[in-house]
Amino acid sequence: MKRVCHLLLTILVIFSLTACASSEVSREESTYEKDGFTVDREAGTITKGEDVYHYKVTGSENTRGITITYPNGATYYFTWSGNVGTGGWSDDYDPDRYVDGDTLCDVISFEPPKETRSSGGYPLFGLLFIAIGLFSAWNPTAAWYLEWGWRYKDAEPSDTALMIERIGGVFAILVGIVVMFL
Numbered sequence: 001m002k003r004v005c006h007l008l009l010t011i012l013v014i015f016s017l018t019a020c021a022s023s024e025v026s027r028e029e030s031t032y033e034k035d036g037f038t039v040d041r042e043a044g045t046i047t048k049g050e051d052v053y054h055y056k057v058t059g060s061e062n063t064r065g066i067t068i069t070y071p072n073g074a075t076y077y078f079t080w081s082g083n084v085g086t087g088g089w090s091d092d093y094d095p096d097r098y099v100d101g102d103t104l105c106d107v108i109s110f111e112p113p114k115e116t117r118s119s120g121g122y123p124l125f126g127l128l129f130i131a132i133g134l135f136s137a138w139n140p141t142a143a144w145y146l147e148w149g150w151r152y153k154d155a156e157p158s159d160t161a162l163m164i165e166r167i168g169g170v171f172a173i174l175v176g177i178v179v180m181f182l
């Protein structure tokens with residue numbers, strides 16, 4: 001009965017440490033005004049006065065690009081890949097007539113990709129650490145025999161060795177939780 005209580009308590013601690021908080025997804029407005037420009041995200045347009053600029057953002061979390069098409073058909077483009085960005089414009093771009101591409105990128109808040117890991121953690125390694133930790137904390141004698149006892153003939157673990165196995169198991173559980181989510 002005591003072991004069942006320890007197991008349930010361990011599981012309860014793990015679930016309470018890994019509980020997900022509710023996250024509220026904020027929706028950005030599809031049309032907004034900024035610095036005298038009107039941006040329509042759904043249509044992919046930026047309007048200032050009579051001029052309507054069409055834009056398209058492409059890419060993933062590691063590479064991101066934008067192409068802006070001016071009212072006269074000229075284009076401005078900029079692409080970020082890692083820490084390097086390259087850009088330019090077509091030959092028919094008129095800097096005296098139209099707003100420059102950097103300003104239009106600022107209006108739509110186009111930013112380079114952020115440095116992130118794609119997985120958000122290492123769940124398989126975390127689960128492995130948690131499983132090993134649960135085994136060591138739940139049955140330190142068996143964990144000691146798997147780690148040390150098989151090397152010696154007729155060996156018995158001391159109370160200190162069992163306590164260290166149990167503490168190591170709890171530590172492995174905590175490491176597993178951290179590895180899963182960071």
